Amino acid sequence: MTDANALNRRFVVLISGQGSNLQQIVTEAQAGQWPLEVVRVISNRADAPGLAWAQAQGLPTAVVCHHDYDSRQDFDDALAKVIEKDRPDYVLLAGFMRILTAGFVAQFKSRLINIHPSLLPAFTGLNTHARALEAGVGWHGCTVHFVTESLDHGPIIAQAALAVDRSASVQTLAERVLRLEHMIYPRVVQWLAQGRVRLDESNQVHIQGVAQPHIWSQL
Ligand code: GAR
Numbered sequence: 001m002t003d004a005n006a007l008n009r010r011f012v013v014l015i016s017g018q019g020s021n022l023q024q025i026v027t028e029a030q031a032g033q034w035p036l037e038v039v040r041v042i043s044n045r046a047d048a049p050g051l052a053w054a055q056a057q058g059l060p061t062a063v064v065c066h067h068d069y070d071s072r073q074d075f076d077d078a079l080a081k082v083i084e085k086d087r088p089d090y091v092l093l094a095g096f097m098r099i100l101t102a103g104f105v106a107q108f109k110s111r112l113i114n115i116h117p118s119l120l121p122a123f124t125g126l127n128t129h130a131r132a133l134e135a136g137v138g139w140h141g142c143t144v145h146f147v148t149e150s151l152d153h154g155p156i157i158a159q160a161a162l163a164v165d166r167s168a169s170v171q172t173l174a175e176r177v178l179r180l181e182h183m184i185y186p187r188v189v190q191w192l193a194q195g196r197v198r199l200d201e202s203n204q205v206h207i208q209g210v211a212q213p214h215i216w217s218q219l
Helices: 003-007 020-032 049-056 072-085 102-107 128-135 170-193
Strands: 009-015 036-043 061-063 090-093 112-116 139-146 156-163 197-199 205-207 215-218
Touching: 009 020, 009 170, 020 036, 020 049, 020 170, 036 049, 036 072, 036 170, 049 061, 072 102, 090 170, 112 170, 128 139, 128 170, 139 170, 156 170, 156 205, 170 197, 170 215
Parallel strands: 009 036, 009 090, 036 061, 090 112, 156 215
Antiparallel strands: 112 139, 139 156, 197 205
């Protein structure tokens, strides 16, 4: 490892599908020469398109398939072992569609970050865009947050919002929100890589040089 690499913060990225957030992060990090290294991309699905993309980029990859384990606990234990081998500073959930056990979350406390396709705390869980349309919300968006034990909750690092068009379909809304995800997740990763994000004892997020709240909006 060169001296320059030694200064890089180490990121493991967990994906289950397309990996478009992963791609955006890696592409921007390379272009901006951020002080980070994606030390491994791990998927719970061997056929995840994002995994093939990572392999094509020459990134180290691994598959930990949830079907190979009898319980959620066993899967999370195996996953944690694979992750810890690479000694990551941060573990990014980027479309990783598994509910994690409390033990796993505790093991990676303050190192585990997620992106969720809604303005949390609204619409935790699945089918966020359909539920936002059904609820008739005026604003929708996405959130990057530290992960805590309760699903899709935790200290918010950044959000991006858009005004919902009354004629939107689930598909068009999902596409617009994904574009916002591609704006904010790389930004957060850049801050993390630069050592600018701090979580205090009261679980408040502080970002050096960035005024709060960290929200982007698109009308
Ligand atoms: C993204 O929209 C992400 O917010 C969502 O999965 C998609 C993954 O897209 N994650 C969740 O719903 C987690 N609760 P990608 O694989 O193209 O990055």
